[in-house]
Structures are given as C-alpha cells and as structure tokens.
Amino acid sequence: xxxxxxxxxxxxxxxxxxxxxxxxxxxxxxxxxxxxxxxxxxxxxxxxxxxxxxxxxxxxxxxxxxxxxxxxxxxxxxxxxxxxxxxxxxxxxxxxxxxxxxxxxxxxxxxxxxxxxxxxxxxxxxxxxxxxxxxxxxxxxxxxxxxxxxxxxxxxxxxxxxxxxxxxxxxxxxxxxxxxxxxxxxxxxxxxxxxxxxxxxxxxxxxxxxxxxxxxxxxxxxxxxxxxxxxxxxxxxxxxxxxxxxxxxxxxxxxxxxxxxxxxxxxxxxxxxxxxxxxxxxxxxxxxxxxxxxxxxxxxxxxxxxxxxxxxxxxxxxxxxxxxxxxxxxxxxxxxxxxxxxxxxxxxxxxxxxxxxxxxxxxxxxxxxxxxxxxxxxxxxxxxxxxxxxxxxxxxxxxxxxxxxxxxxxxxxxxxxxxxxxxxxxxxxxxxxxxxxxxxxxxxxxxxxxxxxxxxxxxxxxxxxxxxxxxxxxxxxxxxxxxxxxxxxxxxxxxxxxxxxxxxxxxxxxxxxxxxxxxxxxxxxxxxxxxxxxxxxxxxxxxxxxxxxxxxxxx
Numbered sequence: 001x002x003x004x005x006x007x008x009x010x011x012x013x014x015x016x017x018x019x020x021x022x023x024x025x026x027x028x029x030x031x032x033x034x035x036x037x038x039x040x041x042x043x044x045x046x047x048x049x050x051x052x053x054x055x056x057x058x059x060x061x062x063x064x065x066x067x068x069x070x071x072x073x074x075x076x077x078x079x080x081x082x083x084x085x086x087x088x089x090x091x092x093x094x095x096x097x098x099x100x101x102x103x104x105x106x107x108x109x110x111x112x113x114x115x116x117x118x119x120x121x122x123x124x125x126x127x128x129x130x131x132x133x134x135x136x137x138x139x140x141x142x143x144x145x146x147x148x149x150x151x152x153x154x155x156x157x158x159x160x161x162x163x164x165x166x167x168x169x170x171x172x173x174x175x176x177x178x179x180x181x182x183x184x185x186x187x188x189x190x191x192x193x194x195x196x197x198x199x200x201x202x203x204x205x206x207x208x209x210x211x212x213x214x215x216x217x218x219x220x221x222x223x224x225x226x227x228x229x230x231x232x233x234x235x236x237x238x239x240x241x242x243x244x245x246x247x248x249x250x251x252x253x254x255x256x257x258x259x260x261x262x263x264x265x266x267x268x269x270x271x272x273x274x275x276x277x278x279x280x281x282x283x284x285x286x287x288x289x290x291x292x293x294x295x296x297x298x299x300x301x302x303x304x305x306x307x308x309x310x311x312x313x314x315x316x317x318x319x320x321x322x323x324x325x326x327x328x329x330x331x332x333x334x335x336x337x338x339x340x341x342x343x344x345x346x347x348x349x350x351x352x353x354x355x356x357x358x359x360x361x362x363x364x365x366x367x368x369x370x371x372x373x374x375x376x377x378x379x380x381x382x383x384x385x386x387x388x389x390x391x392x393x394x395x396x397x398x399x400x401x402x403x404x405x406x407x408x409x410x411x412x413x414x415x416x417x418x419x420x421x422x423x424x425x426x427x428x429x430x431x432x433x434x435x436x437x438x439x440x441x442x443x444x445x446x447x448x449x450x451x452x453x454x455x456x457x458x459x460x461x462x463x464x465x466x467x468x469x470x471x472x473x474x475x476x477x478x479x480x481x482x483x484x485x486x487x488x489x490x491x492x493x494x495x496x497x498x499x500x501x502x503x504x505x506x507x508x509x510x511x512x513x514x515x516x517x518x519x520x521x522x523x524x525x526x527x528x529x530x531x532x533x534x535x536x537x538x539x540x541x542x543x544x545x546x547x548x549x550x551x552x553x554x555x
Contacts, residue, residue, distance in 0.1 A: 006199065007031040007054065011068035014049060014058060016427060023049040025223045027068070033166075034197045036190070036213065038204060038231070040245050041220035042459045043431030044420075047203045048094065050220065051171050054201060056085035087116065090165035094172045094203075094430050094457060096152035097370055099159075105147070106131070106140035109159045116163060130158040133188075146310065150176045150336025150485075157185065161192075167199040168192065172430075174209060175456045176369065178335040178485045179520045186210055205431075205459050208247035208488070208524050212263040219243070235261045244461040248488060248539045249524040255543055265527045272532060299362035299447040300325035300479045301347050306356035308346055316342050318503040319356070326362070326447065329470055329480040331490035331511075333521050334500035340483045341369065343500065344450050347481070362447025362479070363395040369452045371437035375425040380436050383425055384411055387443035397445040397476065411439045414469055416462070430457035438466070448479045455486045467493035491515060491523045491537045512537065 012027040024046045031037055039047050052058045056077050059066050070077040072088065080088070090112075093099045102108040109131055113123045131137040134154045139147070147155065153176045160168065168189070174182035190213050192198040204210050211217070217234045219227030219241075229237050235250040236259060237243075246254070249268050253261035262268040302323035309315040316339040324330045334340045345351045346358055348366035367374065377383040388404050400407060412418045415435040420428055425436050434457050441449065449470075455463045463486070470480050471493060484490055490497060490511070497514035499507045499521065507514060515526055515537050522530070526537040536542050 006033040006035070006072070008071040008074075009068070010071075012053065012070065013065075013067040014053060015065045016049075017063045019423075019427065022223050024053070024220075027225050029218065029225060029228065031199065031201065033199055034193070036193045036200045036202070036215045037218060038202050038207075038210060038214040038216065039218045039220065040204060040207060041226075042245070043457065043462050044429040045220040046223040047220055048171050048429060049223075051091065051169050051201065051203050054167070055089045055091040055169050056080065056082075057091070083116075086112070086165075087163070088165060089167040089169055090160035090163055091169040092153075092157050092160050092171065092173050094175060095370060095372070096156045096176070097372075099156045100144050100152065103143055104140065105136055105142050105144055105155055108144050108155055109136075109140075109162055112159055112163045126162045126164070130162045134158045146313070148176075148337040148341065150178065150181060153177060154181070154185070154336075165198075167201065169201045169203075171203045172205060172457065173202075174204070174206065176336065176453060176485065178333075179487060181336055182206075182209055182485070186213060189213070205245070205457070206486075207245060208249065211247060211250075219245070231263060232260065235263075244464070245459060247524060249528060252525060252528075252539055252542055255539075265524065268528045269532070272528060299477065301361070301364060301448050301450075301481070302359045303343065303347065304356050304359060306343075306346055306353045306358060308342060308351060308353050316503050317346065317353075320500075320503075320505050322498060322505055322508065324448070324479045324481050326477045326479045327474055328495045329474050329482065329493060330496045330498060331494035332481060332483045332498050332500060333485070333487065333490065336485075338500045339503040340500050341452050344452050344481070344483050347448075348450055360448065361395075363393055363397075363444070364448040364450065365441045365444060365446040366450045367437055367441055367452060367454060369456065371430075371433040372426065374437040374440060375433060378424060379422050380412075380417055380425055380428075380439075381408065381421045383436055383440050384408055384443050387440040390444055395447060397447060397478070399445055407443070411443060414442075415439045416465060431459065431462055434458060435462070435466075442473075446478065448481075449473065450481050450483075452483045453485070454482060455484060455489050463489055487515075487521050488523050491526070492540075 007030060009027055009029050012024060013022050014024045015022040039050060041047055053070060058064065100108055102111050110123060110127055113126060131140060136155060136158060153173060157173055174185055177185060186209060189200055193200045202210060211231050214231055217229055217231055218225060227237055235246060235254055238246045239254050250261040262271055300323060303320050306317055306320045307315055308317040320343060332340050346353055348364055375383060377386055385408060388407055412421055415438060417435055417439060420432060425433055454466060458466060467489060474480055494511055497511055498505060512535055515522060516535060523537045525539055525542050529536040529542060533545055536545060
C-alpha cells in the first residue's frame with residue numbers, strides 16, 4: 001500500500017455549478033495517517049461533497065468552483081494524475097448502481113485492477129480473496145443487475161478493496177445492509193484500520209452502528225465544520241448543540257442526566273444494572289397510541305400464496321401469504337437477498353407471480369430503493385407538479401381542499417423541501433432526492449403506499465419527520481408497507497412487523513411481540529433492556545421506566 005502522512009485541508013470551499021450557496025465553506029482540518037474518522041451531519045450538510053473532494057473526484061467530474069486546497073504528504077491532491085489518485089484513495093459511493101460499470105460480478109470486482117494493469121496472477125489472487133470474504137465467490141458469473149441492493153453494496157466495497165488503497169472513503173456503505181451484514185462490514189473496516197493502518201473516512205447517518213468504532217467525529221452543518229471531537233465526547237457535544245444526530249442509547253442516558261453516555265450496549269447494560277433502580281413492575285407503555293382508523297378498512301393489498309423466480313434462477317419468493325389493510329403500517333425485515341424488494345415489486349404489479357396472485361384494493365404506488373428512478377423533471381417543483389396534474393382515479397384518495405399551488409406548498413413543507421423547490425433533483429443530496437421522490441408519490445393520493453428502504457440517506461431528524469408523515473397517512477386510511485433494514489425506524493413507527501428469509505415468510509405480528517426475543521433484528525434500547533425489562537424496545541418506552549441513581553451515571 002502507498003505511504004502517506006495524511007490529509008491537510010486548508011480554507012476549503014466548494015460550490016456546484018448553478019448553485020447560489022456553497023456546498024462546503026472554509027473547511028480547515030487534518031486527518032493523520034491511520035485514523036478512523038466518522039463524518040456526520042444532517043441531510044444536505046455537505047458530507048458527500050467532502051468525501052468526493054477527499055477522493056479527488058471534484059471538481060473534475062462535475063465542474064464547480066473550488067477554493068483552498070487538500071494536501072497529501074505535502075503534495076496537492078489536485079496536482080496528482082487521476083491514476084495516482086485512484087491508487088491513493090478508493091471510494092465506495094452511497095448508490096452502488098452509480099458505481100457499477102461491468103455486467104458480471106467477477107468483471108465488476110476486477111475492473112479497477114485491470115485498469116491499473118495488475119498482473120494476471122496477482123489479479124486472480126486479490127479477486128478470489130475479496131469475493132470469498134464477502135460471500136460473493138459463487139455469484140462471480142451472475143449479472144450485477146441480479147443482485148439485491150445490499151449485495152451490490154458489498155460488491156462495490158470488494159472492488160475498491162481489491163485495489164488496496166491507502167485511504168478508504170465510504171459514503172454510507174451500510175445504508176442497504178441488514179444489521180448482521182452491516183456489523184460484518186464495519187468490523188472489517190475496523191480490522192483494516194487497526195491491522196493494516198488503513199486510513200478510513202466514513203460518512204454515516206446510522207451512528208448506533210459505528211460511533212464506538214471510530215477515533216474521531218467530524219460534524220458538518222450547512223457546509224461548515226461545526227464539530228470535531230473524540231467519540232466519547234460527541235454525545236455531550238450533540239446535546240449541547242441541540243443536534244438530533246445521536247443514537248438512541250446515548251439519547252436515553254443523556255435524558256437521564258448522564259454527562260458521558262455509553263457508546264456500546266455492553267457498557268450501557270453494565271451501567272444500567274449498577275446505577276438504575278427499577279420502578280415497581282408495570283406493563284411497558286406503548287411508544288404511541290394505536291391508530292384509530294376512521295375508514296372502512298376495505299383498501300389494501302394481499303399476496304395470496306405468491307411464488308416468483310427470475311428467469312433461470314431459483315425461487316426468490318415462495319408461497320408468501322401476507323396482507324396489509326388501510327390504517328396500518330407494516331414493516332418488512334430480512335437479510336439482503338431474502339426477497340423483500342421482489343415481494344414489493346410483485347405487490348406493485350411490476351412483476352407477475354408464477355404461482356398465486358396479488359389482490360389490490362385501491363390505488364397502489366411504489367418507491368424503489370433508488371430514488372433516481374423516479375426523478376425525471378428539471379426541478380423539485382416540476383417533479384411534484386407533474387404528479388399533481390395526473391388524471392384523478394376512482395381508486396385514489398380524494399384530493400385535499402385547495403388549489404394546485406396550495407397542495408404543492410403543503411407537500412414541500414411536509415417533506416422539508418421548500419428551500420430546494422427550484423433546484424434540479426439530481427443536484428440534491430441522497431436524502432433530499434429520497435424526499436422528493438416520496439413527495440411526488442404522495443401527490444397522486446395513493447390508497448396503498450409501498451416504500452423500499454425509504455430511510456436510506458436520511459438523518460435522524462428527517463427519519464422522524466418521515467415516520468410522523470407516514471403515521472398521518474395511516475390515520476387517513478392509507479395502507480403503508482415499508483421494506484427496511486432500519487429496525488429503529490420500524491420499532492418506532494410500524495404497527496406490524498414481518499420477517500422474510502430465503503423468500504419465505506417466517507414470522508409476522510404486532511411490533512412488541514415480533515421484536516421480543518430477536519437478537520439481530522432488535523433496537524439499541526431492546527438490546528439494552530433484554531432480560532432486565534422485557535417488552536421495551538424504543539426510547540419513548542424506556543424513558544419513564546427507570547430513574548437514574550447518582551450524579552452523572554459514570555465513575
């Protein structure tokens with residue numbers, strides 16, 4: 001691997017073409033060699049822009065105005081050739097579809113090595129090593145398009161690691177991975193950092209997965225560096241700054257008055273047993289009142305013993321019997337490749353089952369994993385107006401009172417898009433693009449809403465806003481189904497959970513019962529309270545159940 005002393009960033013500012021406000025403004029920092037750095041902040045704060053600048057991809061591939069500089073080993077990053085930059089820093093993007101260039105899995109993993117003219121024997125060794133590690137060796141001859149979203153993300157990471165860069169930059173690499181796979185990838189990153197001295201820059205919103213692994217936390221806000229601290233000091237910083245970017249475990253102990261919240265479940269359980277006195281036994285309170293649906297409940301979607309296989313492959317959905325009805329939110333969990341997205345496409349009518357049938361009552365709309373599939377217009381406003389002007393259908397909910405302009409303003413406000421209404425959707429951050437796609441779907445007033453990984457790319461505040469919006473739709477009589485790896489979101493907002501494994505439905509039921517006893521599909525609070533207070537899975541449930549003894553909860 002290359003030898004570098006690290007990054008030195010001075011007075012760095014960057015503006016995209018035709019954007020009035022800089023994406024980054026006056027960033028000054030150093031990242032020493034071998035450091036594991038977490039970059040976090042709200043959607044649109046400039047995290048992905050900083051990652052792309054560190055990889056040397058901007059402004060070469062997008063244009064824009066760059067001020068200040070980035071030096072590596074006292075050499076300007078932008079004085080290096082593109083080949084030198086690639087060998088120095090490898091980047092894994094948030095959207096694996098954008099990074100894929102080859103047809104088969106093996107060809108994709110080998111693409112970078114071939115461009116670096118690595119010898120055939122060395123190429124074969126590296127390729128076998130990374131594909132074996134990520135469990136992709138048997139899929140080497142398969143088309144990349146046949147992989148699930150999570151499998152594609154693992155393939156992109158494998159293809160970058162095969163080039164053995166000195167710096168690894170990752171933009172939300174676990175956003176499409178199930179909890180177990182995410183832990184596997186993050187553990188690998190920690191191993192690479194500790195055992196090989198690899199510098200890792202990780203952009204991530206899901207802090208509960210990684211805060212305890214990193215050496216340092218950088219926080220961006222509106223394009224500026226607003227926080228820079230060790231992970232042990234980050235919770236106190238976030239509380240003082242009023243930041244919503246704080247894992248549930250840290251939020252719980254901070255709410256109890258702990259000035260130094262634990263970062264791991266192990267530490268949290270140790271403190272809980274030592275420092276908390278349980279209140280008299282009482283049934284755990286619900287995180288929210290159950291939805292009281294005022295509608296008839298006739299609208300919904302039902303998969304009736306549905307089976308499906310892609311051409312030439314095994315069944316990916318097998319004999320699934322599942323239904324959702326108006327006034328409920330069903331969250332579907334399962335490992336990457338278990339058939340969740342396929343089941344959703346069958347429900348949307350994009351695929352036809354080989355056996356069984358899908359029965360829909362009411363207008364069904366579907367949001368794919370990649371929001372770019374839905375974005376076709378020149379501005380956010382035009383995207384939503386296009387949907388508002390689609391012909392009304394008898395199986396849609398009645399439109400709200402008010403003009404088209406009133407409905408447009410309402411959707412922009414609901415999804416926090418008012419400030420970017422005139423921007424091109426593809427110039428926005430991933431989280432903002434996700435919200436634009438959701439707004440365009442809501443504009444057609446669906447009776448059934450199917451969402452595939454809707455929290456991907458969203459920060460804590462945006463996820464809370466989305467969850468409350470979905471609850472409002474449920475109360476209006478919409479049937480909502482969410483495919484997600486975000487157990488925290490599912491526990492907070494779903495009324496029912498279902499789990500899919502190798503195409504089979506293995507469990508379903510109300511949220512508390514479905515989560516009880518699960519190890520990997522569990523929330524941070526559920527893991528904290530396991531065996532101490534059963535049935536507690538969310539922050540809202542845990543807060544009133546315990547009282548903190550002592551001054552700050554730590555010694």
